[in-house]
Amino acid sequence: MSDYTLDSAEGRVEALRRMLTIRSFDETAGERFADGEIPGFVHLYVGEEAVGVGTCAALNDDDYIASTHRGHGHCIAKGLNPKYMMAELYGKADGYCNGKGGSMHIADVDAGMLGANGIVGAGPPMATGAALSIDYQGRDQVAVGFLGDGAVAQGQVHEAVNLASTWNLPAIFVIENNRYGEGTPVEQQHNVDNLSDTAAAHGIPGVTVDGMDVTAVAEAVEEARKRARAGDGPTMIEAETYRYRGHYEGDEQVYRDEDEVERWREQDPIASFKERLIDRGELTEAVFEEMQAEAQATIENALAYAKEADDPHPSEAYEDMFGDSVPEIERFAQQATARTDGGDH
Amino acid sequence: MARVGLVVNPGAGRDIRRLTGGASVVDNRAKERVAACVLDGVTVLSEPPMVSIMPDRAGIAAAAAENAPDTVTVEILDLPVEGSAEDTRRAVAHFRESADVVVVLGGDGTTRDAAVESGPMPVLAVSTGTNNVVPTPVDGTVAGAAAAVVAAGRVDTDAVTTRHGTVEARAETPTGEATVTGLASVEVSARSFVGTRALIDPADLVGGVVSRAHPTEIGLSGATGCLDPFGPEAAGGAALRLRDPATASRTVRTAVAPGVTATVGIESHDRLAAGETARFDVADGVVGADGEREQELVDATVDITPRENGPQLIDVRDALDRAARAGVLVRD
The missing domain is CATH 2.60.200 (Tumour Suppressor Smad4)
Structure with a gap:
């Protein structure tokens, strides 16, 4: 099992803690990006925390996930360390990908996190590939491919779901329907009301669940995992959710108004789960405030670590690209070293 | 003119029982077709009732209205759409004041939402959901015909409806x-x-x-x-x-x-x-x-x-049986 499940009070509190950690991470990343400290783009998961955490709570530690461009939440849900994630965002040598990937390419294969991805809809093909390896090697695992609502229209998504369905692979496809593909409302992108209806085209079950409720997401993924491990093939799950921030930081969001965001905030996945745990006697307001402060401290420590961490040496830009040494690449790397060391140009 | 209200719940018939059990998926194109059948069914009367449809985001009401028979006047209610059970309740509350009968396409959950607001208005619940204890598994065309004869007062409403608990x-x-x-x-x-x-x-x-x-x-x-x-x-x-x-x-x-x-x-x-x-x-x-x-x-x-305070449900078989015996379905 995962190191937290929703079957125990401790697991439920841990799920809440991970949602808090994701929110702190992404709010902090948004602030630092606005201040110009973080290079590239950041796409924040604020509001969608229940999908990543609900999914990972229903997985085993060694199950795989393949993420999207909005992947920070998936990473924390799967157990990655915010310290090395933040270092990656800052382009530092200690980042998960040695600072080469940034926000959209965090990966930690040992933790089962096969990678976030800047290519829309790239998660499902990776999950199908991982599921094929699981099947081929007879391992007791599943692979989850996350995708957004916009990605449902991508050809590679259907190729991946088709193969996984036809070969009966232990894959789960989790659609995070946050209502907008960049700035286009979901109704203007798809001719089906529920994106899980597309599962029917591949002869697999598709269900739509409340993506603001961590228990609903976990229950659906748990059933999908059972199905996959029983040899019954893949499942498509659509989690209806919402991002409170823009598609990317800096998005002017002319496609929606503040009232709509407020309506979704009323169903906030953290606030609602917190209230339910308090009602169950598994949490108090005071403990929640402590957890919030701890999550914030964890991210502040991660931020301090990232800022202080070493930059990668320019020659590292040529590393981790090829399995075997390539003479031309070696030559470029040596030239980069020479330039950095003040040698001959 | 007699008026039939029509509620088609886009959210019905798609929960996790498709994964854990053997429930069928009723996608929105299928519901669109059932709605079209209801609109066709009301033409069993030479002067069919008008049909008012609950608006939705899935395009079901729009498609049904566009393809309605020429002899049927169709309107889509001008109501807000939230994509939740509130849409059904709001539409049925409107129909209670404006329609003679409401036809509900959904499962037990949709019928329950409709029943909250239906009051004494007869309800014809057609099964397009998951758990279908209350709604009738009946073809939409036949449901439309039954709704028409009740809405137009061509059969005794009390005789063909029962109060559900x-x-x-x-x-x-x-x-x-x-x-x-x-x-x-x-x-x-x-x-x-x-x-x-x-x-x-x-x-x-x-x-x-x-x-x-x-x-x-x-x-x-x-x-x-x-x-x-x-x-x-x-x-x-x-x-x-x-x-x-x-x-x-x-x-x-x-x-x-x-x-x-x-x-x-x-x-x-x-x-x-x-x-x-x-x-x-x-x-x-x-x-x-x-x-x-x-x-x-x-x-x-x-x-x-x-x-003893549930909806007044139409028995489709009773309604059309009585209509036939009264000669309502025969044109000389």
Whole structure:
């Protein structure tokens, strides 16, 4: 099992803690990006925390996930360390990908996190590939491919779901329907009301669940995992959710108004789960405030670590690209070293 | 002109029972076709009633209106669309003031939402959902014909409708009160969370109260019906308490969900008069209605009572039978 499940009070509190950690991470990343400290783009998961955490709570530690461009939440849900994630965002040598990937390419294969991805809809093909390896090697695992609502229209998504369905692979496809593909409302992108209806085209079950409720997401993924491990093939799950921030930081969001965001905030996945745990006697307001402060401290420590961490040496830009040494690449790397060391140009 | 209201719930028929059981997917194109059939069916009368349709985001109402027969006047209500059960309630409240009959396409959940607002207006519930104890599995064209003859007053409404019961649960917890209302049943489940809503594991079911009982029905009313069947028009209801079938002196084997036939252990079975209450203590569980988990409860006492205040449901067969015998369907 995962190191937290929703079957125990401790697991439920841990799920809440991970949602808090994701929110702190992404709010902090948004602030630092606005201040110009973080290079590239950041796409924040604020509001969608229940999908990543609900999914990972229903997985085993060694199950795989393949993420999207909005992947920070998936990473924390799967157990990655915010310290090395933040270092990656800052382009530092200690980042998960040695600072080469940034926000959209965090990966930690040992933790089962096969990678976030800047290519829309790239998660499902990776999950199908991982599921094929699981099947081929007879391992007791599943692979989850996350995708957004916009990605449902991508050809590679259907190729991946088709193969996984036809070969009966232990894959789960989790659609995070946050209502907008960049700035286009979901109704203007798809001719089906529920994106899980597309599962029917591949002869697999598709269900739509409340993506603001961590228990609903976990229950659906748990059933999908059972199905996959029983040899019954893949499942498509659509989690209806919402991002409170823009598609990317800096998005002017002319496609929606503040009232709509407020309506979704009323169903906030953290606030609602917190209230339910308090009602169950598994949490108090005071403990929640402590957890919030701890999550914030964890991210502040991660931020301090990232800022202080070493930059990668320019020659590292040529590393981790090829399995075997390539003479031309070696030559470029040596030239980069020479330039950095003040040698001959 | 007589008027038929039409509610098509885009959200019906797609919950997790497609994954855990054998429920069929009723996609929105299928619902669109059923809605088109209803619009066609009303032309059984030479002067068909007007049809008003609940708006939706899925384009169901728009497609049905566009393809309606030329002889049928169709309007789409100008109401806000939230994509939730509130849409059904709002539309039916509107129809209660403006229509003679409402046709509801959905399952038990949609019919329950409609019943909250339908009042004395006759309801024709057509099954396009998951748990379909209350709605009739009938072709939309035939449903449209039945709705037309009732809406136009061509048959005696009282003679072709029956008052369905409801089941009301009032829960008291250390932190407050909650109410859940079901049409066919209110169930108590030992599962802690509402989660994906559907009651998916028979072992979770603790018991509950039903307003009707028959082995042809799915869920708690089916289990109760294996012991002592009674119809939706019967006064009162029944309370059923379950236990582990391995230790129960009596068991029934019944459909607890579509595609899930299970052996259910019976702890007790009692008929209840209308207004008579059965009490359940819930340490950690969920109270549900018509096969869907609704309300999470901890350390709660739940009083569950059958009531005689449900929707006025049209019997399709009765309506068209009487119409035929009265010569309504014959043109000289």
